[in-house]
Amino acid sequence: MDIRSQVAMVFHLDKCIGCHTCSIACKNVWTDRKGADYMWWNNVETKPGTGYPTQWENQEEYKGGWVVKDGKLQLRLTSKGKFLQKIFHQPSLPTMDEYYEPWTYRYEDLFNGPEQDDQPTAIPVSKVTGQYIDIEAGPNWDDDLGGSPLYARNDVNLSALSEEQRLQLLSIETLVMFYLPRICNHCANPACVAACPSGAIYKRGEDGIVLINQNVCRGWRYCVSACPYKKVFYNWSTGKSEKCLLCYPRVETGQAPACFHSCVGRIRYMGVLLYDADKIEAAGLKPDSELVTAHRDLLADPNDPAVIESARKNGVTEQVLQSARKSPVYRFVKDWGLALAPHPEYRTFPSLFYVPALGPVTYSMENGVALNPTSTEEIFAPLDQARLPMSYLASLFGAGQEAPVRYAMKKMLAIRTWKRATEVGDVDLKVALAGLREADCDPEQAEAIYRLTSLCSFEDRFVIPASHREQAVEVLTNPLERKGAAGFGFREAPQRGF
Amino acid sequence: MFPRITPRQVLAWAALATLAPMLAPGLAAQDAEAQFRKSCMSCHTIGAGRKVGPDLKGLGQRRPHEWSSKFIQMPSAQLDGGDPTAAALLREFNGTRMPDLGVTAAEAQALLKLIDDTTAAGRTLGSAAIARAATPADIRNGQQLFMGLTRFASGAPACMSCHSAQGLGGFGGGRLGPDLTGASGRLGVGLVPAIENPAFPTMQGVFQKTPLTADEAFQVGSFIKSLAAQPPARTDMAFPVLGIVGLVSGMLLAGRLGRRRFRGLRRNLKPRA
Numbered sequence: 001m002d003i004r005s006q007v008a009m010v011f012h013l014d015k016c017i018g019c020h021t022c023s024i025a026c027k028n029v030w031t032d033r034k035g036a037d038y039m040w041w042n043n044v045e046t047k048p049g050t051g052y053p054t055q056w057e058n059q060e061e062y063k064g065g066w067v068v069k070d071g072k073l074q075l076r077l078t079s080k081g082k083f084l085q086k087i088f089h090q091p092s093l094p095t096m097d098e099y100y101e102p103w104t105y106r107y108e109d110l111f112n113g114p115e116q117d118d119q120p121t122a123i124p125v126s127k128v129t130g131q132y133i134d135i136e137a138g139p140n141w142d143d144d145l146g147g148s149p150l151y152a153r154n155d156v157n158l159s160a161l162s163e164e165q166r167l168q169l170l171s172i173e174t175l176v177m178f179y180l181p182r183i184c185n186h187c188a189n190p191a192c193v194a195a196c197p198s199g200a201i202y203k204r205g206e207d208g209i210v211l212i213n214q215n216v217c218r219g220w221r222y223c224v225s226a227c228p229y230k231k232v233f234y235n236w237s238t239g240k241s242e243k244c245l246l247c248y249p250r251v252e253t254g255q256a257p258a259c260f261h262s263c264v265g266r267i268r269y270m271g272v273l274l275y276d277a278d279k280i281e282a283a284g285l286k287p288d289s290e291l292v293t294a295h296r297d298l299l300a301d302p303n304d305p306a307v308i309e310s311a312r313k314n315g316v317t318e319q320v321l322q323s324a325r326k327s328p329v330y331r332f333v334k335d336w337g338l339a340l341a342p343h344p345e346y347r348t349f350p351s352l353f354y355v356p357a358l359g360p361v362t363y364s365m366e367n368g369v370a371l372n373p374t375s376t377e378e379i380f381a382p383l384d385q386a387r388l389p390m391s392y393l394a395s396l397f398g399a400g401q402e403a404p405v406r407y408a409m410k411k412m413l414a415i416r417t418w419k420r421a422t423e424v425g426d427v428d429l430k431v432a433l434a435g436l437r438e439a440d441c442d443p444e445q446a447e448a449i450y451r452l453t454s455l456c457s458f459e460d461r462f463v464i465p466a467s468h469r470e471q472a473v474e475v476l477t478n479p480l481e482r483k484g485a486a487g488f489g490f491r492e493a494p495q496r497g498f
Numbered sequence: 499m500f501p502r503i504t505p506r507q508v509l510a511w512a513a514l515a516t517l518a519p520m521l522a523p524g525l526a527a528q529d530a531e532a533q534f535r536k537s538c539m540s541c542h543t544i545g546a547g548r549k550v551g552p553d554l555k556g557l558g559q560r561r562p563h564e565w566s567s568k569f570i571q572m573p574s575a576q577l578d579g580g581d582p583t584a585a586a587l588l589r590e591f592n593g594t595r596m597p598d599l600g601v602t603a604a605e606a607q608a609l610l611k612l613i614d615d616t617t618a619a620g621r622t623l624g625s626a627a628i629a630r631a632a633t634p635a636d637i638r639n640g641q642q643l644f645m646g647l648t649r650f651a652s653g654a655p656a657c658m659s660c661h662s663a664q665g666l667g668g669f670g671g672g673r674l675g676p677d678l679t680g681a682s683g684r685l686g687v688g689l690v691p692a693i694e695n696p697a698f699p700t701m702q703g704v705f706q707k708t709p710l711t712a713d714e715a716f717q718v719g720s721f722i723k724s725l726a727a728q729p730p731a732r733t734d735m736a737f738p739v740l741g742i743v744g745l746v747s748g749m750l751l752a753g754r755l756g757r758r759r760f761r762g763l764r765r766n767l768k769p770r771a
Binding site: 050054055058061089091092093094137149152153154332428433 | 758762
């Protein structure tokens with residue numbers, strides 16, 4: 001047993017309104033720089049859709065993540081023997097076209113334009129060439145099903161659906177969508193770390209945040225290809241790769257990351273998870289059908305004395321252990337089984353989990369026309385009448401397995417019905433309770449889930465332990481000496497070359 | 499602190515200053531010998547026999563210094579000016595003209611003095627040309643020396659490090675100096691002396707301290723002469739053709755190996771039902 005701590009996350013998709021506030025908060029704090037203008041460490045995608053970069057889930061082309069080959073866990077992209085062959089021309093990189101050509105507007109024309117009959121306009125100009133461009137793509141080009149005949153129809157997850165289901169999904173009466181905010185998953189088995197030829201990427205021991213050392217990065221861009229979620233970006237100005245750093249300067253001071261803090265729908269939860277690093281490889285070798293269970297088995301019970309002992313031996317502090325016991329993430333993922341990792345079949349074991357959206361799932365139809373629901377039964381129709389087929393969610397969150405998705409959805413549906421029975425009273429309590437039991441839940445748990453979902457305070461959502469940087473410093477230098485000597489120091493901006 | 503200057507030191511300096519002019523003639527003689535080695539010795543010896551030009555031993559007795567001085571300074575004027583002695587010498591040495599070396603009047607006087615002094619002292623300067631015909635063994639040894647397969651006795655660098663010539667194998671030789679394939683045509687009888695006592699500034703820098711022996715120079719010269727007798731190398735078309743074929747097939751191979759590379763997704767998206 002090798003217990004380590006990980007700052008983990010849950011995004012409750014039922015609450016996401018797709019406002020992109022998180023993306024803007026992140027952009028303003030971190031990526032509003034030359035060379036980083038196309039980076040969206042946090043982005044919000046509309047599903048069904050192709051996302052950003054276009055079709056990032058298409059691993060046939062992008063070759064991200066891990067595969068089991070000859071009984072061993074290997075990167076899909078390359079192997080230790082082969083990577084040198086392609087090091088100067090790495091063939092699986094997204095092009096600018098899969099991201100977008102960054103642009104700005106020529107605002108000065110508004111002030112300097114000559115006097116004429118028409119109003120002056122600020123034309124879009126490329127940030128690459130400086131010339132006028134006809135904008136063809138953007139970071140959320142398919143937002144709210146924009147361009148859906150092209151983008152939504154090419155969602156990779158739709159391959160799991162039958163032809164009939166696909167047609168139904170895209171016809172106007174039964175159109176459905178939900179939002180998927182994405183940041184770096186800070187995986188337990190990160191493919192980007194494994195692929196880096198320079199050894200520049202590392203997973204921090206104290207909180208599991210995956211970072212790129214800008215002094216060591218040589219810009220080979222293997223991480224860009226190896227990350228199946230395409231959350232590492234290459235900065236063309238500094239010649240180094242960059243990624244979400246989970247706002248670690250904020251996390252270290254007990255604050256939630258910028259995207260978490262600014263979230264309007266309060267969909268984001270952050271807490272500590274303890275996981276057993278010894279089990280990772282065996283879990284990665286499991287077949288697709290057992291991956292969700294294997295991933296949950298990695299996560300250790302913070303109340304188990306054996307776990308606590310092993311964690312202490314690894315230097316996990318008491319505050320972190322205490323915080324792990326109060327972790328909202330542990331409750332959503334392990335206790336309740338509601339939150340699921342995105343695409344577990346990539347075998348990186350993300351530390352970000354999603355509670356699938358129940359929102360527009362159910363629906364009543366007659367002769368192809370939507371009915372105005374008149375009773376609770378009509379609102380909460382069985383899952384199989386959901387507008388969004390379970391197989392789609394299974395492809396996104398269950399490695400193709402419907403069971404874990406169904407379990408989560410059924411429980412949420414049962415809780416809604418239960419709350420309807422207790423608060424509104426138009427459902428029979430006995431029926432609601434039976435439904436609750438059937439969904440592997442009880443009134444007590446239903447209440448807890450309801451509270452953490454709907455009535456959660458700031459402290460409920462973000463349980464971030466003190467990180468004790470002063471103790472981390474002790475490893476390297478005498479803290480009293482450092483106290484007298486450390487200041488802002490000489491800041492060296494990352495740049496090309498050695 | 500500055501070192502103290504003692505009266506004894508002052509005296510030593512004064513003595514040195516007085517003696518210096520007396521040493522000057524000796525220095526001048528050394529200069530003349532250096533110039534002789536540099537400019538004359540490729541073709542002439544003093545007391546070692548004829549080479550490309552005549553042995554200069556006893557020149558003072560044979561001709562007046564005035565004539566010799568003029569000839570040394572500007573041989574072309576004497577040779578073309580119808581001077582009977584010059585014409586006779588030209589005939590005697592098979593029409594090999596002495597080049598104008600830009601020697602000044604003072605230098606000519608110094609050289610004549612050197613010739614007289616050396617004659618009087620009974621010394622010899624330079625070595626006579628080897629007169630025998632080159633054997634196949636000479637040519638083979640010459641090639642070995644040229645290519646550096648055998649080292650020069652003095653440890654001088656092999657010819658091949660700077661020069662190329664026909665028949666050195668696929669890679670040829672260096673490109674710093676000229677190709678020596680046709681050198682025997684250009685230098686004629688001066689080839690071997692030019693190897694032994696090169697008059698070229700670049701070669702002098704290299705060979706001054708590590709001169710070739712007469713035998714080595716003869717062997718290398720024989721090798722270079724033998725090249726002139728061989729038919730010129732054919733321009734080989736195989737190499738450029740092979741190059742083009744190689745390039746095309748290399749590009750095809752690279753294209754084939756990279757056929758599964760990422761070719762862009764967004765542009766290739768097609769609406770699907």
